[in-house]
Amino acid sequence: MNNRKLTGGALTRRNALTVALAVGLGFTGVAFGQATTGTIFGTAPSAAGQTVQVTGSGVSRKVTVGQNGRYTVSNLPVGTYTVTLSNNGEVVSTHNNVSIAVGSGTEVDFNTAANAQELSQVQVRANALPSIDVTSVNSSTVITASDLEKLPVGRSAESIALLSPGTVQGSGYFGNAVSFGGSSVAENAYYVNGYNTGEPYRNIGGFQLPYGSIAQQETLTGGFSAKYGRSDGGVISQVGKRGTNEWHFGGQIAWTPRFLRASPKSEYMPTQSLPAGFTHQAGYAPGQLNRYRAHDKGWQTVYSAYVGGPLIKDKLFIFLAAEQTKNKYTSTSSRSLSQVSYYTTHRNKFYGKVDWNIDDNNVLEGTFLQSDYNGSDGTFGTGIGATYNYDYNTLKSGTFNSVNTQSADNAKIMIAHYTSYITDNATLSVLYGKGDFQNPAYWGSNVDPNIGIINNQNRATSYADDASSRTKGLRVD
Structure with a gap:
């Protein structure tokens, strides 16, 4: 057991503020910042009045086809879109269900449809290989x-x-x-x-x-x-995920029962003969059971739910999701310690996102993240629960030994992202975020939360129940 005692006052660890400032213009075919968006590009007839409009995922963007017969619509949220070619406002051709991947581009060409004509013969060729994305080197x-x-x-x-x-x-x-x-x-x-x-x-x-x-x-x-x-x-x-113009909701329970898990193999002392001059430790014999593990398994249950949709159609969207994971395990020590520990862990997560289409050229996004954990730090005798003495003669738990050491940590992160489509080929993106992380804290039988930090000057150990790290970041593209 590793019971730690609160011996110091409040200790706060602040990360140095790192501001990554990269100012630039969004040119054709370039993905910006830590990729959260994708691009649709392609070819189309270069006649005057030709425009391409992309709609979907609560977004609508229109660009003019260049004189070279190419177009690019960048910084699109990941999702599925409808891409339409128009000539002076009249629809010429439409591609439906166009999906884009984060940090990459999807090519949608209209030249074939615009130049279609009656043919006497048609030859069809297929290629099973996916098209190569030439817009990214990642x-x-x-x-x-x-x-x-x-x-x-x-x-x-x-x-x-x-x-x-x-x-x-x-x-x-x-x-x-x-x-x-x-x-x-x-x-x-x-x-x-x-x-x-x-x-x-x-x-x-x-x-x-x-x-x-x-x-x-x-x-x-x-x-x-x-x-x-x-x-x-x-x-x-x-x-x-983000909200769209349709409401969606759902939930799921995933259960992994204990009885369907395989039992770990028990450990035995070696049976081979020892070299001359060596003997087995007192109380141990060749082939003797050293660690019984038949009961060292557990169950897991995951509860999750989500809901998303429009607060104001085509304007304001919301998406919320929550998840809770519960684990319960048994861990038996070796014969030398003769203890068995029963423990439980909990992990709660929350995700919330709001998207506001201020107008066709300006979008504001807000994200809130939270995670709370209480349970084990991954070592024997830790986690919500208790440890008992274990009788290796009867292979049963005995008298109470101690309360398990527990660990806990949590994180809260807020992100704001503003995007302005200045022209067809220039985009301004401003992202700001901050995070608060509670470093792992431990509770022993004294029920005092603490965290150990090594001081490099005096090599002493300090403890605090509110030790935390904070991050802030700003990026402009």
Whole structure:
């Protein structure tokens, strides 16, 4: 047991304010900032009066076809759109259900439809390979909400990231953290709706959206620019869902029962003969049961719900999502300690997003994120619950030993994003965010919250129940 005592006063750890200011104009085919949007581009007849209009996801944008017969509509929220070609206000051709991926472009051409004519022979050729996106140099994998409905993956950003080439699971000591191309698990960056949500205290992991509110997740493994700060490894960037002109709501309960889990293998002392001059430790014998693990398993229940729609049609939209994950486990120690610990963990997440289309050329977005955790820090004897003495002769728990050490942390993040479409080829984007992270605090049998921080000057240990880290960020493109 690692019971820690509150011995110091309030201790606040503030991260240095990092302001990334990159001022520029949005030119054709370029993705800006930490990618939360996509682009639709293509070719169309270059006659006078030709325009292309993109509508969908609560957005409507119209651009003029250039003299070279090309057009680009950039900084579009991820989603599905209708793309229409018009000549002096009269519809010439329409493409429906055009989807765009975060940080990339989708090509929609109209020249074929405009130049169609009666032919005596038609030859059809097909290519099973997806078209190459020439608008981006990133090595990335984008998984959409529709993909997540079909793929058997875990309900975490790291599980989704493992679908990307070169990504492997990190050491179990760091939880679900992943490694990109052999880098450290502490060299990754996490983004939600364009803001760095990485946990600044240890830089391992970061805020993740409730699973049902993920619109798209982009995992970058190489080739990405310096705009993704603090990321020598890889980048996990999530874009949350947003409200549309139709109300949608739903919920889900995912239950993983204990009796369907396989039992871990118990551990036994070696049976081979010892070298001359060596003997077994007193109380141990070759082949003796050292750690009984048949009951070391548990259950998990995940509750989730969401609702989204228009507060004012075509103008103001809202999307809300919440998720709670409960785990309950049993952990039996080795014979030398002879204890069994029963513990429970809780993780609550909330995601809220408001989109305001001020007019056709100005959009304001607000995002609120919150995560609360109470339970285990991943070591034996921690988590809500208690530890009992264990009798290895009867393989049953005995008398009460102690209250488990508990850990808790929480995060609150607010993000504001303003986008102004100045001209067809120039866009202004301003993103500001701030986050408050409570560093892991521990409760022992004395029920005093505390957190250990090593002081490099006197090597002493200080404790505080309100230790926290704060981040702020501003980006202008």
